[in-house]
Amino acid sequence: MKPACYLVVLLFAICSLGCHRTVELPVLPIGGDFKLTDHDGRAFELSSLRGKAVLIFFGYTSCPDACPTTLSKLSSVYRRLGDDAKRVKTLYVSVDPERDTPAVLKADLGSFQLDALGLTGTKAEIDRVVALYGAEYEIIPTPNSAAKYTVAHSTTLYALDPAGRVRLEFRYEAPPDEIVKGLRAILAART
């Protein structure tokens, strides 16, 4: 074999290794198991979803923009996932437990076409989950508004592997295809 051929084979091997590495996602130093109440009023434990990829984001149902936009985008992600959609569960953790009762969460999530559970709990329970994932929120009184208060909150979407570890974070602006690609990488990754 000529030297040029060896070089081509070597480059191909390096490229293949590089491509393979993109599937081996790092485990991010955030997250962990938690317990909350689901939108049917039942006790929920994250550990019950082992074997599935899980998407987690924080929000509130009175949110006019970010939350419905994210839920609409995730509906599109589920459509694009095809059969893989069965292996993905979305958790919508409310940071407004006063207004977001399980019944409200269930009714409002019903407007979107995705396999999602609305989660709520006491403020202390929610604060613990927010801290675990490195998220943040703030209840802001708006006495001159009919809303009485608004909730500033993180818009990051956390993607967990079937072992419950956070492997990817998606920014709010991430397009559906980026999330689909990330989920497929998580589902294909060696644990």
Place this chain on the structure above:
Amino acid sequence: MRNTIPQGRAGLIFCIAGVLFAGGLAAQEAAVVARDGWVRMPLPSKSEAALYMVLENHSAQRRFVVSATTDAAANAELHEMTMEKTVMRMTPVAKIGISAHGKTSFNPSGYHLMLFGLKTKPSIGDTINVTLKLDDGNTVPVTATVRK
């Protein structure tokens, strides 16, 4: 010879002047116009919705929207959504500017009009009429279509 205007002609001039005056008023009222109005379909448990639109200012003066009213809801408020790093924040604002000969978009991730206390549950395709009040006292009609 007296320089008089025959009575019939005076009436005609009065009419023309009236039309021009009314036209002038109409032109003044249309200095700011709203287009592409739409309302995000409220979620099942909610009686509130966000309204988006584009406001065009055809005048040489910067104008501000200072309030809004609608028969469709108890309250219409000016709000702004801002993103600070990864945190979304929604804040009521007192006024929203439209630069001279410019435009201001109300869209998801920016300004919007919040309608609180919707009197009836809208359906996709319904229209909601809103009146904006400007800082110079003029009003701007907005017609918005309900969609997902």
